[in-house]
Amino acid sequence: MDWLSVLPALVALAVAFYLWSRTSRPKNFPPGPQVVPFVGNILSLGRTPHLTIARWKAQYGDVLSVYDGRKPMVILSDFHTVKKVFADEAVTGRDDQSSIVIDASTQKDYGLVFSQGELWKVHRRFALSTLRDLGMGKNWMEDAIVYEVEEICRFLKQTNQKPTNPKVQLTNSISNVICALIFGRRFSLTDPKFSRLTSLIVESLEGFGWDSAAQAFPILLWFPNPVRRRILKARANIRTMTAFFQEQVDDHAGVDKQEGVQDYLFAYQAEKEKQEGTNQSKKSLFDDPQLLASLSDLFGAGTETTSTTTLWAFIFMVENPEVMRKVQEEIDGAVGRDKVLRNSDRALLPYTEAVILEVQRCASLVPLGIPHRTNQDITVDGYTLPRGTLVIANLFSIHNDPRYWKNPEQFDPMRFLDADRKLIRPDGFAPFSIGKRACLGEALAKMELFLFIANLLRCFTLKVPPGHIVSRENYATSIVLSPTPFELIFVPRT
Template sequence: MKFLFCVLIQWQLSKEYGNICTIWITHHPVVVLSGFQTVKEGLINHSEELRDRPLTHFLIKAFNRKGIGFTNGHSWKEQRRFGIVTMRNLGLGKKGMEHQIEEEAHRLVEAFSQAKGQPLDPSLLISNAISTLISVVSFGYRFSQEDEMFQKLLEGIDVLARFGVSFSHVVYNFFPWLMKYLPGPHKKALSCMEIALSFAKQEIKKHKERQDLQEPQDFIDFYLLQMEKSKGDPNSTFNEENLAQCILDLFAAGTETTASTLMWVLLLMVAYPDVQERAYKEMEDVLGSSHSVSYQDRKKLPYTNAVIHEVQRAKYILPVGVPRRCSKELNMLGFHIPRKTLVVTDLNSVLCDPKQWETPSKFNPNHFLDKEGNFIAKEEFLPFGAGARVCLGEQMARMELFLFFTHLLRAFRFQLPEGVKEISHKPVVGLSMHPYPFKLCAVPRSSL
């Protein structure tokens, strides 16, 4: 909450005070970086100095300095390095990540088709599809959406995330010694965390009972294999507590963000039917109606690829980049930033920087196309962050967005329900900047 407050102030003050601005929260300074060049200088050129996360009293209590998302130092380095290598390994092979995403995309098309072109709210269908994929990556198999324990896992992560951006979180951090004796939302958040961790530990136990160290199939298998390899290393941080927390990190980081982006994709296709039809026509002209789509096809579909990138740019789903903390003293662009100072990157200002984008406040896929219509990869495109803490699941998210979008658009024309003239483009400001609830009609193209 306080970080969001900082950025809201920064939007008003950056023009007057420049792209590096210090805001004081009681006696704590928070440095806010805005604009592409300043954020690049911080996250990329000074990546090592800004690799740490600030850990509040509540985050330490909830995460116990375990996992990847909210830990620092040697443990973070080991866990993150392992996570990067393992996510890469899970993407390989005939039953790798892309194959799993394609299968889930087909299931999502089938779920949309059940509405038979009548108005539907796509949010639950999309969230279920994304959480199912993370389940496959983590546990090696799909969970039924009716599975009570799996739902408790998702609910626990959601409750914890919402508490993290609430005023109660601020109160807890001012009075941690008092809050442990008082009832309130913090008690529910911590309880949900325990339930979610318990579920993860049950899955770890199942894997240990049937594990085949020679042929790891999922994140837990790879981690247990690493634990075995590290048995004689006294400095190893590979243990079941870290593994359980890493699993929760994967769900927390990958579900809400990707689901919210896909919701924006559908909303904007409804709002811009000309863009929707141009992307569909490109797919039909290049691939034909019988060709199945693969992630490699994005190279043949520059306009479709540009549309997805532009949705991520125009409707960036976080109110602010996840805060950093200086691990050592930092001298940047003529400013001295002391060790342990909180640093917030305003990634919205990067993705809407008027110096980098022709029409920053408008949805415009041409931002990613040259004059000949070829796709342009732009350095200023930073929705996954940058530097030492760049999003661990970036490659998986990119595949999900492309494959879900292409499968859905080839199967349906998306339009407003009869009698509805428009839907709001304003975001709900919270943990993510997701759209207000809306309904659309997914009209099967075979019936057009």
């Protein structure tokens, strides 16, 4: 036998066996659907992965595994299991193989969302303390939100009851709250540059929906095709946003700082100087790439989640007009429709608050959360998860789990009220995720959602234009579930 002639075939066979072994479940790994060599389960997940995984959960249970190409992922679908696992320090890592987040220019391993290890710990603590010091839940922050609420209400009144897509102005208003927090300034709702910036956030999130395909098939990035186009577009969008944040940082450098912390940029610079002064022999964790990435995370997460939840609230109100009417009656009776609602009014409006919670449950905005990664071998419900395994909280299934929610497919705010109409928080509710990497802006988001949604319903009755269809069934899937564009008529309540 001429061994040289068969050597290429043997090498190819060895490579194929190695790649196949990478998509074979290790010993004592959770069960799941059949894995296709090299591809994993990507093709089976389809365009609505959260719905596919919900079906797999019924077949394989609350702890199941799938493969994102050759990358193992374990999906947890029980609230208490997620709560226990995500409280473990060993499950605080992040996926560092993104085809979009590739280097310093696209913020690889920087920021508050994708960082891990010591960098993440230090900056999560810093961000939490800074946001608290800046006034989350305090008067000046509330004033900034109320100002934006009044601006969006003014804009909607000027539509003169013509069908309107509220997304751009609503997103800009909510972005301005974040801008006040991190830059100490706001932008005009009709500023085209600012509107373009907020639209880039949505485009970038859509790009992440194609990231799995690019990772599983790197060859797709070598020639023109839809995956490559979307990945390159997402990279370009991130660079454009980073350039905008750099511009704000440069402009901010010439602003005189008053006594005390005035915005996130001032706080960051003060901490950077402190770290450099006390650790001169050690590289500071407070550098410029980390600042830009943190600003991008705060801006993106703080804009997209709140604005999209508010859009979902509009949809559920027009689908359930009797709920909208009850909210308006509660506001009229407890506070009055002529008074701008403040955060202190939340205690007077339990039904309104319950409606917002039910919107969050039904929308399940981030259906599969942000993947965590194990930093060491761990055991979950008797299964062994090796170091480097991605772990996902199936928030969509949790929010629709009949073990926690009676008739979960129904929109029913009363599930968040007890017999005395006092608010309750049942198990199985986690719109801001759970554990050590839960959303650090939860307190701000709750205040924003109340002030925007309650005040908009105080001012307007929402109607669907004749011939139009607005439905919870129409949405786009990426990291977040976003309603497809729709128009409504905003009828002033006079």
